[in-house]
Ligand SMILES: Cc1cc2nc3c(=O)[nH]c(=O)nc-3n(C[C@H](O)[C@H](O)[C@H](O)COP(=O)(O)OP(=O)(O)OC[C@H]3O[C@@H](n4cnc5c(N)ncnc54)[C@H](O)[C@@H]3O)c2cc1C
Ligand code: SF4
């Protein structure tokens with residue numbers, strides 16, 4: 001086939017834009033589809049920063065230590081080859097972003113500044129104030145705009161990807177999408193399609209995610225045969241501001257810059273935080289984790305806060321909430337380094353966090369799980385082989401996934417500031433892989449019989465016409481809230497099998513109630529309720545995958561915590577010295593250190609487990625005390 | 626307080642008057658809704674409540690209101706609209722601080738898509754016009770970029786927090802639905818890229834992008850933009866800086882044209 005081919009990238013967050021840049025740079029034509037103008041994608045919300053072991057602070061940091069922190073942080077469920085590739089590419093990625101004009105914070109010498117984040121002892125996180133995601137997204141958006149001005153990229157903003165077009169052999173040869181303004185449905189032929197569609201936060205109703213993060217595309221791909229992996233691994237961020245519409249994140253960088261977490265030592269202490277003297281404050285993270293202190297990995301911090309409030313009843317005023325305190329840090333430092341988050345707190349709560357300690361509680365934040373993708377290892381380096389068509393490919397030929405939508409990089413728990421990195425890195429290897437795939441095919445998608453495209457288009461026109469006629473009793477937005485409530489209640493910090501069973505049953509009930517939805521809007525322009533009703537089905541499918549995967553994994557690992565199946569505390573400080581405990585650990589490890597594989601069926605998700613090769617690092621107990 | 630009032634407090638509601646327009650070419654009207662009051666509610670959380678129960682005060686079932694929003698923390702730039710006659714971000718407009726009924730109308734300087742959603746394409750086109758990017762050689766690893774002082778970084782950082790919300794265009798008397806004035810946001814972006822050590826190399830191209838019809842000279846110096854910008858970007862300073870750069874290029878064009886042409890002639 002011809003050297004310059006046409007591709008579709010779905011999603012204009014960091015992952016989608018980097019995938020696009022790589023394809024356009026190689027001379028290809030790219031159609032970028034996005035629910036919103038790409039500059040408004042969820043990546044814009046990321047606050048804290050992006051990791052890379054650049055070692056400018058004389059701490060002896062190295063990409064190999066970054067690899068180790070990441071694999072350990074993910075409790076050895078991450079795909080090792082891709083993690084190694086990512087950590088070694090990280091310094092170069094940060095330099096590239098610097099060259100693209102990202103306004104990273106600087107040291108007095110004019111070098112890039114780095115801050116500390118959770119799960120590591122090194123200053124490894126480059127940052128641009130407390131709006132790093134915004135600055136990174138804008139840099140990539142600007143590069144894509146440049147390609148757009150040169151005619152290599154065509155953006156389809158306010159377009160929603162609905163599903164694939166496949167040939168009879170099952171290869172993806174294009175997509176079907178709907179224009180969210182005119183409601184026109186059309187097909188996009190492509191040599192390969194990449195889903196860079198982000199995470200499924202809204203399946204949990206309220207989360208730290210943007211409200212467009214319904215996970216609809218991943219849910220649909222799953223229904224079309226793509227494997228969804230590690231769905232049960234949902235990161236609940238330790239520090240967010242509870243809200244009716246959203247849980248607004250207070251970035252880990254707040255603790256990275258010295259923020260301290262505490263509650264009054266006296267249960268239900270009625271005094272205001274500033275009236276409680278130092279000696280009557282319980283800095284429970286610092287006490288329990290003297291080495292990492294407030295910067296233990298997220299799952300650990302989240303559970304501690306959760307237990308302090310729910311099990312011990314020591315939350316502020318007896319309720320859900322602990323203090324996150326930065327009042328000991330000069331306001332000037334705060335403004336130079338984390339002004340963005342300070343302002344969010346001030347705007348939405350009304351208190352100035354520079355003066356009054358913030359009140360925070362854990363909130364659903366990120367999905368480690370996602371679409372299953374593969375990598376081809378370079379046998380010398382055990383990193384993804386450059387230019388291999390296998391990298392970032394799903395099990396459906398021609399369908400790729402990058403960014404939060406893929407499952408690979410973070411295992412059972414993601415380290416802070418590793419996601420922006422995995423998004424960009426997956427795009428950097430995903431784009432070339434798509435081009436290599438196209439080259440390896442004997443027939444070009446563009447030359448495929450028109451029938452495939454017509455059939456796919458007709459399917460979606462019929463489905464939308466059917467939904468548009470739905471005039472039952474259920475409000476789709478209210479159904480979504482029910483889904484979110486039960487997912488948050490039973491599928492976040494602490495999990496019990498009886499409640500997970502009820503959750504799966506409830507989702508099945510919601511699925512049958514979906515059939516009785518009222519679409520609310522019969523308009524022909526910008527009919528959001530119509531598109532949302534379709535999305536809601538995909539959300540229910542994903543919810544079912546997440547809850548079922550959680551139900552079946554009878555252990556505690558990273559963000560997935562089941563007290564009924566947790567290992568006991570080891571008797572020695574270093575668990576490796578406790579032989580009995582190590583035997584238990586090994587047994588658990590052999591049984592459960594596997595990737596959860598979910599395949600769609602009419603009866604619900606079919607779950608199996610896949611061995612994880614460990615060419616980079618032998619698993620060991622994960623321990624932070 | 627008598628009991629009736631007491632129950633009015635516990636069943637407190639918030640009243641909204643919302644502009645409805647099914648189609649950009651059709652006339653619009655207001656619908657009135659009452660939403661249960663919750664502490665800390667903002668305009669978007671109330672619009673979400675209306676989605677779950679789209680019934681007007683008259684008891685009429687209507688389609689849910691169409692609006693744009695994504696991040697709900699004032700960083701994506703989606704949700705700018707006129708709230709009680711003033712342009713601002715709906716997600717950070719706390720109900721407690723607004724007078725009722727709360728009137729919501731779409732921005733008037735952009736074509737309406739439906740209800741409160743508008744088309745801000747002109748802003749993205751303006752970014753193309755000013756070449757708002759750093760033309761990197763490629764995405765391969767070329768090592769770090771040039772060093773920058775923390776002081777320059779802090780100025781550039783603020784400029785680069787523009788969320789393309791359109792508030793500055795909405796407030797600007799020079800911007801109309803059918804003209805093509807680039808507006809304050811794009812002018813300020815040109816300044817940002819011209820400050821960058823690499824971006825400087827194309828500064829003249831960007832300055833030229835600000836000249837000609839719809840360019841910076843259309844600015845009437847009303848200074849409304851800087852008052853409404855939710856990110857407190859020093860827009861009037863940016864406009865002044867870029868005005869000076871435009872003047873420099875104009876002077877150069879007048880006085881040095883001949884010599885430039887001579888020197889660019891290359892070896893004979
Ligand atoms: C508040 C917050 C703070 C964070 N801070 C950090 C941090 O400091 N460091 C870090 O490393 N990570 C952070 N993260 C995580 C990180 O921001 C995300 O994981 C990452 O940005 C995801 O990028 P993405 O490109 O995969 O997806 P997104 O940025 O979510 O983009 C998804 C894209 O897909 C499009 N899309 C989705 N579905 C469809 C469809 N059906 N049709 C068409 N288009 C579609 C959307 O329009 C969008 O363009 C944070 C997350 C949150 C919530
Ligand atoms: S300059 Fe300010 S008002 Fe104008 S688009 Fe940017 S953020 Fe909005």
Ligand code: FES
Pocket residue numbers: 693694695696697698699700701702703704705714715716717
């Ligand atoms: S929703 Fe993003 S700025 Fe308001």
